Amino acid sequence: MADLSFAGNLNFLNLGELLQIFGTNGSTGILKIKSKYSEEPGRMYFVKGELVNAEAGSKEGNDAALALFGWTEGEFEFRTQEVKTKNVIRKSRMEITLDALRLLDDGRIEKLGPVTYAKTFDESSEKDSLIPVIRGPLVDYTYVVEEEEYRDGDKIVTEGKFGNWIWVVLEGKVEIVKETKQGLRKIVRLTVGSFVGTLSTTMPGQYNVRTASVVAVGSVQLGLLDSQRLYSEYMKLSPLFKEIITSLGNRMKQITGMVVDVNSKNLNNKALLKGKKILIDQGSNDNRVFTITDGEATIVRTTDNGDLPLMTLSAGDLLGRIPFVNTGHEPHSASVYVSKDFSAREIDTEIIQKEYDQLSLTFKNMLENMGDCISATTMIISEFHRLSLISK
């Protein structure tokens, strides 16, 4: 077994930079790239600094090398060892790097990450539009109690009906749609690893009205999750962590509700923000997290087309950047305005991070997926907002 020579995160050094480093160093060995969106790690084989072969999923050689440039998130490991693979790639490392980056910029290499886009026909505007497709982390099968098959067009969840079930997409795609005055609006598509239903919908004793419908696109296989087990895990959480989950669920619900509001003309920013002062500024590096104890807070995203109020939160809700969930809201991509009577308690993020680290894989995956869904839905709302301004 060869020793580990060099390892790290692709956020810090991307594949193009790695290829240059191994090249100038004349390294011989195997580079392993791990992404949570692929079961098998990708591999690149180097002999004296030159790339000789690569593997990514079912791909090999040049195609695999190019595909790996789409793995922009993940971790790498380089082990110095003898390489016995065939020399399949005959292009120089710089040629491959430049070519791959060009293809990536042209959108011809698929990016392996949580959100991609698909073209779809939108009935309300009678035009093709792009909607986000959200992929989840690798499925943890230990929570799946039953596999269900659906055919194209089958309705899995109906908006306005009650339901406590929660699924994970095992194969295929489903579409989240919402009833608006202008007709059915497609919000996002969920694919492998994404969850249908949120953690807060699994809680028994609560009457959970589904906030949107879910329809199968093509044939779909869903895994029904063990809600008993999820529930007992939930009950063991600290009160603070339960608040986080409830508040994220609330955020999800409100942002889904915005799909209806964004099309109506009564988005009255001035009235909504009257008498409120700013707490967190969009784009700042404010890393504080609060629980609201009194008053209300409005989350506002500033876009090229003006301010777009996303939701109003009140006592019990959380504000700020929760370290392990990326909602795409404050502080980087939204501001928070608070009312005069607003008061809040600051939370120690280290404590919640520690509790998060103890969670089961499925719980972690659900939280991450929820953040991705909120983030993608917010983006699609900004887009609807832009379109509604154009049509005015």
Add this chain to the structure above:
Amino acid sequence: MAIFNLKNREIECKVVYYGPGRSGKTTNLEYIFKTYKKQVTDQLVSIDTEGDRTLFFDFLPMGLGKIGGCDIRVQLYTVPGQVQYSSTRKLVLKGADGIVFVADSFAIRRDKNILSLKDLDLNLKECGLNIFKIPLVLQYNKRDMSGMADGSIPIMSVETMQNDLNRQLKVPYFPASALTGEGVGRTLKESLKLTLLHLQKELKWAQK
């Protein structure tokens, strides 16, 4: 920042040709590749991007001497001008040791030159570099077109271009015609000279 390759006792530095699309960056590099063939150690790599080409090759300049007992190897690059190729641009500009900005002398490209120079400033900042500090040379390309008697393609005077692009920078500039090769060698030489002087200075500073 140049890479010191201790295995081969070589210093690798990177010179990037920047400028608006179709200003002649590629033609510059193709001319250099042809003319200095003996000193080129690698193949010319050409990547077709929409409307433009990105070129790359390794180059061993002769008679430049050694720095700290190491040979010097220069990598020459062009950058795709179009906005959407941000990944490529970032990779190429990251760690650039010297820049040649190729401006287009055609009067109709005046705004394009200014925009591209501003863009270079922004992109360098993103890579933690400063346009006023990095060794930079300007080239006013396509001067040969001024010879057209009928003046069918109006070109800008060198003074106008100086005023537009070099008022604050105050860096060396060369009128050139990449198509005929005029001025190409001089631009490269000046750029390499500045780049190596800069490297040497940094090296001394590091040794103190």
